[in-house]
Amino acid sequence: MLLENKVVVVSGVGPGLGQALARLAAAEGASVVLAARNRDFIENVREDIVSRHGEAIAVPCDVSDPAQCEELARQARDAFGGRIHGLVNSAYYHGEWSFIENADPTDMTRGFDVNCLGALRLTQAFLPLLRNGGAVVNVSTMATVRPYAGDHGMEMGYAVAKGALNTLGKYMAADLGRFGIRVNTCRMGWIHGQPVEQHIQSMVDAGTPREEVVAGITSDIPLKVIPPEEDCARAVLMMLSDYAAVVTGASLDINGGHWIAP
Template sequence: MLLKDKVVIISGVGPGMGQALARIAAAEGASVVLAARNQAFLEEVRNDILAKGGRAIAIPCDVSDETQCVALAKDAAAEFGGRIHGLVNSAYYHGDWSFIENSDLADLTRAFDVNCLGALRLTRACVPYLRDGGAVVNVSTMATVRPYGGEHGMEMGYAVAKGALNTLGKYMSTDLGRFGIRVNTCRMGWIHGEPVEGHIQSQVNAGFKRDDVIAGITRDIPIGIIPPEEDCARAVLMMISDYSRVVSGASLDVNGGHWMAP
């Protein structure tokens, strides 16, 4: 098992990749701490993990609140032997689709507070329990290197905040290495899970053929498919496993070749 005997916190456990991260981490042998604002959904995923023989607890947490981040780290460590082996910062706030001229500064600020500072708050809270071998993965987006948008606006606020997270990850890696903590970043592209399926269905409802919608998405993806949610989650979890224990400060593009870093 890839994560046998490890204690792993996953923030942002929602209907998208967050729940896949939690379920797969548990299946790979980890004791999983599920965190997000939606307590009912957390409990649903936790109960499913427990029913399948896994180990998991659910702790509601808003990463924009430092007190809640500190409590999450403390409670997670107390539940599973005083140690945290991995932290996946996948909590996010998407915010508005906008152009420069109609961008909302308050919305941009909110995106930065959750996507970048939220990861900083939670990582900082976990440092005492991650020392000597722990790993952090910051979940980012391809939109930080390949701007994305359409007639309805650009994915600007979200991408700019995640771009700051990319840089923060390098500083985390440089600083926390002295404590034996690794920090890496995964830049995700299209992820075929519930949110993207909802987008596809909305296009179908608007009169487009499903095959044409998918072909439009995959046109520039060399592997020819929308990367499945479970496979994307596995790539993230690999970065907290011992298979990457000498990798730190790296950015892994998880997008089927849609963007290839120089």
């Protein structure tokens, strides 16, 4: 199995990619630490993993609070023997859709605090446990390289904060290699899970045929599918595995070819 005998921490375990990452990591043999602000949700995911004979603990954590990040690291250490092999920084705050003229700097500051500094805080808290072979993956977005907008505004605040995370990841990789820690970034595009399915259904409910909604999303995706949630999670977790043992400082685009980096 891809992550057999490894301990993996996943932040931002919510209804989207986060829960898929946690479930798949467990299925691939990892002991999993689930973290998010929603205690009930992560406990439900933990119970599901355990019911399938996996190992997991669920620890509420707000990555904007350094004390909670430190407590997460303490509980992970105590539960699984003091060694962490992988950390996935997928906690996020999306914030408002806006145009330049009505962008709220306060909301954008909140996005930066969670999306970028949250990953920094959590990585700092886990540094002692990641030394000598650990790996970090920062989950980012295609919107950092391909601006996305709709009638209600642009995905600007979220993308700008994740753009900062992209740069932070490069500095993490350059610095933490001396401790034997790899750091990579995964830039996600459309992910066909619960949140996207809700978006599709809302448009169907408004009168647009489902086939038309899906065709609109996939029209400029070369693979002509909305990338399935589990396949996206597999690509992220591969970066934690031994198959990427000498890969650090890289950015992996996971989007079915929707954005192809130069």
